[in-house]
Amino acid sequence: xxxxxxxxxxxxxxxxxxxxxxxxxxxxxxxxxxxxxxxxxxxxxxxxxxxxxxxxxxxxxxxxxxxxxxxxxxxxxxxxxxxxxxxxxxxxxxxx
Numbered sequence: 001x002x003x004x005x006x007x008x009x010x011x012x013x014x015x016x017x018x019x020x021x022x023x024x025x026x027x028x029x030x031x032x033x034x035x036x037x038x039x040x041x042x043x044x045x046x047x048x049x050x051x052x053x054x055x056x057x058x059x060x061x062x063x064x065x066x067x068x069x070x071x072x073x074x075x076x077x078x079x080x081x082x083x084x085x086x087x088x089x090x091x092x093x094x095x096x
Contacts, residue, residue, distance in 0.1 A: 015045045
């Protein structure tokens with residue numbers, strides 16, 4: 001059923017309930033068992049998708065951290081301690 005889900009943008013979609021129901025029909029499950037089977041599959045799928053989303057975010061954070069380290073730890077503050085570089089407008093006023 002994993003191949004039945006839609007995916008894109010770094011995330012996976014749920015297994016369609018219709019596909020889970022079709023699987024329970026193919027297995028020939030009694031109606032009460034089929035209902036429990038479908039509920040269990042959909043709940044496990046929700047947990048799996050949550051885990052996948054967490055893994056995706058962790059990987060994204062790891063890649064961002066590596067990219068930052070590969071830039072040599074350059075600061076966005078212009079290399080000065082104590083905050084960002086002064087704006088051009090502020091620099092222009094100092095000379096007056």
